[in-house]
Amino acid sequence: MLQIERRQYIIDQLNEQGNVHIEQLADDLNVSGMTVRRDLVAMEKEGKLVRSHGGAVLPDRITQEIPYQTKLTQYHEEKESIARKAAEMIPDHAKIMLDSGTTTLEIAKLIKHRSDLVVVTNDVKISMELLYSDLEVITTGGELQKNVGAFLGATVHELLKQIKVDLLFLGAHAIDLHHGFSAPTLEKAHIKKLMLQSATTSWVVADHSKFNKRAFAHVSHLDSIDGVITDQGLSEMNREKFTQDIQLYFA
Structure with missing residues (x-):
């Protein structure tokens, strides 16, 4: 197969x-892994893809941090339906954790x-x-991330290491079948990892x-959490693909 044909296949x-x-590409194309790597390097320089560990993704697949006001208006109805499903799963007298995010904010409203x-x-x-509820509310404190509203830093880390909750609702910036869950910064990823360690049961809430x-x-990888609560907009192909590795609940 010619170089141009290989790269079009990729x-x-x-x-x-x-x-x-x-x-997988080396098997499909009947070439060496080194040949595929050279193709990926060249295609990345051309801006056609972004190399990742063991492969590559499209440039627009790398999700960036989104300002809070933008997130607030995106997929609002879907987030409300996800929140309703999540709220139904909270047992009496539970200690729960709500990760930073607009979907978890909808859970808080519900x-x-x-009490x-x-x-x-x-x-x-x-x-x-x-603020004016009868719930017992504990905030992590820490450095406030401007335009997003999340607390960051060592104060957050120390509190999360000291507590144990029954149920975590974790926000997700991106979900990939092979790479699992990911966040736009190392700090955000570290906090989410600590949250997972402090929770008995963990659900990702993501449209x-x-x-x-x-x-x-x-x-984390997909098998590190109990499941994902998402909306009905997920395509049938993705439903079939992801349900092989993770429990999906549809709102």
């Missing part, structure tokens, strides 16, 4: 699957009438939403737009 696979892996829960959060908007994407920093 682009076709990226457009179809969202990512490619060197070993549970603020309750039997302890809620831990690293989100200033969620803490303000629960369908987060699937088949990757962000900069790896958080």
Whole structure:
């Protein structure tokens, strides 16, 4: 197969699957892994892809941090439906953690009438939403991330290391079948990892737009959480693909 044909095949696979892996491409194209690597290096220089560990993704698959006001208006109905499903899963007298995010904010709105829960959060908007509730609310404190509203830094790390909650609702910037969950910064990824360690049960809450994407920093593989609550907008192809590796709940 000619070089131009190989590289077109790689682009076709990226457009179809969202990512490619060197070993699989080498088998498909009947060439060495080194040949595939050289193709990927050249194609990255041309801006056609972004190389990742063991493969590559399309440039627009690398999810960046989105300002809070932008996130607030994106897929709002889907986030509300996900939040309703999540709120139904919270047992009486539970200690729960709400990760920073607009979907978890919708969960906070639905549970603020309750008085039997302890809620831990690293989100200033969620803490303000629960300000006049009867819930026991614990904020991590820390350095406030401007334009996003999340708390960051050593203060957050230390508190998360000292507590244990029954149930975590984790926000997701990106979900990839092979790479798992990822976040736009190393700091965000580290905090999410600590949250997972501090929770007995963990659910990711993410609308369908987060699937088949990757962000900069790896958080965890799919099997490290109990499941994902998402909306009905997830395509049938993605449902079949992801349900082989993870429990999906549809709102």
